[in-house]
Each structure stands twice: as C-alpha cells, then as structure tokens.
Amino acid sequence: MKKKKGIKFLCDLCGELLEEGRPRFIFRGEIFCAFDGLEIEDDLERSSESIRAExxxxxxxxxxxxxxxxxxxxxxxxxxxxxxxxRDRVYRALKLRGD
Ligand SMILES: [Zn+2]
Structure with a gap:
C-alpha cells in the first residue's frame, strides 16, 4: 500500500483529529431490523380472514x-x-471490556 502524505481523519464521535502515525480504530457494522413476523403459526385461533386483513x-x-x-x-x-x-467508550458501552 502506497503511503500518502497529509491524510488526516477525524474521530466520528468526538471530532478529534487523528493525525498520521496515531492509532485510528475502525468501527464497522450494520443495524438491521429482524422483523419477527406475524406469529401466524403460534396464533392458531386467529382466522385466516383476520390474518389477511392484517x-x-x-x-x-x-x-x-x-x-x-x-x-x-x-x-x-x-x-x-x-x-x-x-474506541474505549464503545467497548464500555457494549460491555466488551469491563473497567
Ligand atoms: Zn474520539
């Protein structure tokens, strides 16, 4: 990887400048909705008519x-x-590391 001069990053949480040569941590992930459905199977009393309406x-x-x-x-x-x-704040928030 070619090293580029002058590239700086800002911390996305506190806005601190992350200069070259200082550690930068990447927090990558995704949040998505795990929709748990209409519980049709657990709800046998419900008529198919009301399920269709829903x-x-x-x-x-x-x-x-x-x-x-x-x-x-x-x-x-x-x-x-x-x-x-x-990064340490994130660890604590997620309870990945206790202190
Ligand atoms: Zn920060």
Missing part, C-alpha cells in the same frame, strides 16, 4: 412510506473512524 393493513402502511424511509429502517450499515478514547 397483511393488507401492513401493505397499505408500507405503501405510504418512501423507499428511502424503509431502507433506513430495515438496514443501516455504518463505518466510523474512532480515536482510542472513543
């Missing part, structure tokens, strides 16, 4: 919203550059 209601609900809205809600990949201090 599905139609959901479809109407979804049609009202823009595609972008739905994308954001369903899937949010992210990539953050962090300084050491903020």
């Amino acid at each position: 599905i139609e209601r959901l479809i109407r609900e979804l049609e009202k919203r823009t595609e972008e809205d739905l994308q954001d809600e369903v899937h949010f990949p992210f990539h953050l550059d962090l300084c050491r201090k903020c």
Whole structure:
C-alpha cells in the first residue's frame, strides 16, 4: 500500500483529529431490523380472514412510506473512524471490556 502524505481523519464521535502515525480504530457494522413476523403459526385461533386483513393493513402502511424511509429502517450499515478514547467508550458501552 502506497503511503500518502497529509491524510488526516477525524474521530466520528468526538471530532478529534487523528493525525498520521496515531492509532485510528475502525468501527464497522450494520443495524438491521429482524422483523419477527406475524406469529401466524403460534396464533392458531386467529382466522385466516383476520390474518389477511392484517397483511393488507401492513401493505397499505408500507405503501405510504418512501423507499428511502424503509431502507433506513430495515438496514443501516455504518463505518466510523474512532480515536482510542472513543474506541474505549464503545467497548464500555457494549460491555466488551469491563473497567
Ligand atoms: Zn474520539
């Protein structure tokens, strides 16, 4: 990898300048909605009629919203550059490391 001079990063959490030669930590992940469905199998008392009505209601609900809205809600990949201090904050928040 060719080393480029003058490339600097800002910590995405605190805004601290991460100069060349200082450690930079990348926090990458994704948040997405694990929709647990309508629980049709667990709900045998529910008539197929009411299930169909529920599905139609959901479809109407979804049609009202823009595609972008739905994308954001369903899937949010992210990539953050962090300084050491903020990496430690993330560790603590996620309880990956106790101190
Ligand atoms: Zn930071």
